[in-house]
Amino acid sequence: MSMDRVFKALADPTRRRLLDRLHARNGQTLGELCGQTDMTRQAVAKHLAILEEANLIAIAWEGREKHHFLNPVPINDIAERWIGKYERPRLKALSDLKKSLEREE
Amino acid sequence: MSSKYVYVTYIRTSPQKLWDALTRPEFLKKYWFNMTQESDWTPGSSWKMLFEDGRVADAGEILESDPPRRLVIKWRNEFRPELTAEGYSRCVYDLTPDGDVMRLTITHTIDVDNAKLIEAVSGGWPRILSSLKTFLEGGTPLPRTHQS
Numbered sequence: 001m002s003m004d005r006v007f008k009a010l011a012d013p014t015r016r017r018l019l020d021r022l023h024a025r026n027g028q029t030l031g032e033l034c035g036q037t038d039m040t041r042q043a044v045a046k047h048l049a050i051l052e053e054a055n056l057i058a059i060a061w062e063g064r065e066k067h068h069f070l071n072p073v074p075i076n077d078i079a080e081r082w083i084g085k086y087e088r089p090r091l092k093a094l095s096d097l098k099k100s101l102e103r104e105e
Numbered sequence: 106m107s108s109k110y111v112y113v114t115y116i117r118t119s120p121q122k123l124w125d126a127l128t129r130p131e132f133l134k135k136y137w138f139n140m141t142q143e144s145d146w147t148p149g150s151s152w153k154m155l156f157e158d159g160r161v162a163d164a165g166e167i168l169e170s171d172p173p174r175r176l177v178i179k180w181r182n183e184f185r186p187e188l189t190a191e192g193y194s195r196c197v198y199d200l201t202p203d204g205d206v207m208r209l210t211i212t213h214t215i216d217v218d219n220a221k222l223i224e225a226v227s228g229g230w231p232r233i234l235s236s237l238k239t240f241l242e243g244g245t246p247l248p249r250t251h252q253s
Contacts, residue, residue: 026109026110027109055113055114055115058111058112058113058210059111060109060111060212069109069110069111071111071112071113072112072231073112073113073114073230073231073234073235075231076231076232076234076235077235077238080232080235080236080239
């Protein structure tokens with residue numbers, strides 16, 4: 001699985017929004033994902049296919065229903081490549097600080 | 106109602122090497138957060154995940170074992186009472202050849218809505234899978250998932 005595909009898939013704001021929606025509620029069907037947008041079903045399906053090819057979405061079938069799950073493994077692979085051994089706790093602290101300060105505004 | 110997560114990783118390795126990495130203690134400890142797993146990996150046998158000091162973290166049993174294709178483990182958390190209370194979860198490993206690489210899919214479900222267990226393990230799975238990939242593809246396992 002090439003990292004190029006992951007970066008290309010993530011470069012598009014519509015696709016990042018689809019991932020956000022799965023992050024908020026995992027396992028949605030195409031119909032559910034279409035429900036909250038003014039894009040055509042075909043357009044959403046095309047974006048989902050690109051995310052699936054990049055392995056950012058995993059599919060699970062339940063009967064005839066196709067459910068989409070956010071697969072964070074490739075994003076973790078990218079993070080592990082550049083984040084050093086002892087940096088995770090410090091980065092977590094900075095990220096928590098940013099979140100709490102930005103909430104106060 | 107239930108909670109479910111699905112994780113997929115692609116690893117350049119053979120079916121048997123991937124199966125061994127998932128079931129043999131000497132390989133597991135190389136990439137799985139300093140934890141060990143005990144089982145004979147046959148259907149109906151018990152399964153345990155242990156901390157370095159020997160305390161039991163999770164325990165359950167093997168529901169299905171079809172080497173080197175599919176493994177199903179039923180387990181529950183044994184060290185945090187609020188997670189133990191949620192009962193048993195079901196963890197399915199599917200190992201599928203895809204061209205010259207292996208596709209590993211982990212499907213983790215529990216029959217509880219918004220389960221705390223699934224939430225608790227969701228941070229761990231991506232790191233374990235990244236580390237497993239690095240281990241099998243010949244690199245050094247990630248620093249903090251490797252037993253020194």
